Amino acid sequence: MPTTVNPSDVNILVVDDERSIVEIVSDFLSNEGYNVNQAYNGEEALEKVNPDTDLIILDVMMPEMDGFETCKKLRSRVETEMIPIIFLSAKSEVEDQIEGLTIGADDYLTKESGWKDLLVARVKAVLRRAGLEESSVIEEGDLTIYEDEYKAHLRGEDLELTLTEFELLRYLVRHPKKAFTRQQLLETIWRDHMMVTERTVDAHIKNLREKLGDFAEHIQTVRGVGYRFVKEASAEA
Structure with missing residues (x-):
């Protein structure tokens, strides 16, 4: 991972089968200066993630390979096991959040009222913990x-x-x-x-x-x- 804290050098992969959500999240992050890549299912995410990926925002409910399974595969690979992951999901039950964090996610944000206002703050917090975000x-x-x-x-x-x-x-x-x-x-x-x-x-x-x-x-x-x-x-x- 790069050691710089310049947002333009931070690469974020947004994964969701709902294209409207991908576009909204991408716009928010791009406005903050981050580089954003997009994927629309778990398989595509596994193909697009690379050593330059600094953070993954991952949906849970996706066809074929859901977010939990995608997260497990990412954590099982040496080259991707340390990349921070934030789940962004409509699944808001406490059990789902516990499972997401247990299998290796760094944060879990639900698509409830106000999530758009919280997203950038959560991203910055996770990047700071990874040494990739400047002081708050x-x-x-x-x-x-x-x-x-x-x-x-x-x-x-x-x-x-x-x-x-x-x-x-x-x-x-x-x-x-x-x-x-x-x-x-x-x-x-x-x-x-x-x-x-x-x-x-x-x-x-x-x-x-x-x-x-x-x-x-x-x-x-x-x-x-x-x-x-x-x-x-x-x-x-």
């Missing part, structure tokens, strides 16, 4: 973001952000200088919420800037595009 604390000048706690401090004071404000700030800070359109931010932060518009982004940016005070100059409006975070507030918008 982001420091940018006077701003400190505590990813695991969903908190942000400015000069030591809690900013008291809403969850959406926190995710918006974290995402912009994680991608300095990159300008995002309002639509891109909607698709990334609000994801599948259908009742929001581009004006929603403007409203949240306005609220976020008010809480940031003079530090808000680091969040710039890019005319005709959207918004970006810059390390040097004097950079041109």
Whole structure:
């Protein structure tokens, strides 16, 4: 496995027979900067996994070879026995979760309400344990973001952000200088919420800037595009 913590060097294999789930998970992980490969059944997963694979997200209920059997085969092979595995399954019984963890999975996430919001956090936690994810604390000048706690401090004071404000700030800070359109931010932060518009982004940016005070100059409006975070507030918008 690579020793770098740069997300662009982390390779994740997503395995699920439901293509819509594969696409959703892949989009979330790609937005975080990870490289994503896809498989749609256990056999294909065994064929696609390779020494560069750093994490596998695995469904349980798949035809022909289910996720449990796939996990057992992965753990039985010297070249794949140490690759972290997260089960992502509609099977939510405690017995299923115990079985998944017993046969060698590193985590088990059920496809219940809120799973999409938990997925990236679980992935980061597993990668950190494997030494493949950077610290969960982001420091940018006077701003400190505590990813695991969903908190942000400015000069030591809690900013008291809403969850959406926190995710918006974290995402912009994680991608300095990159300008995002309002639509891109909607698709990334609000994801599948259908009742929001581009004006929603403007409203949240306005609220976020008010809480940031003079530090808000680091969040710039890019005319005709959207918004970006810059390390040097004097950079041109």
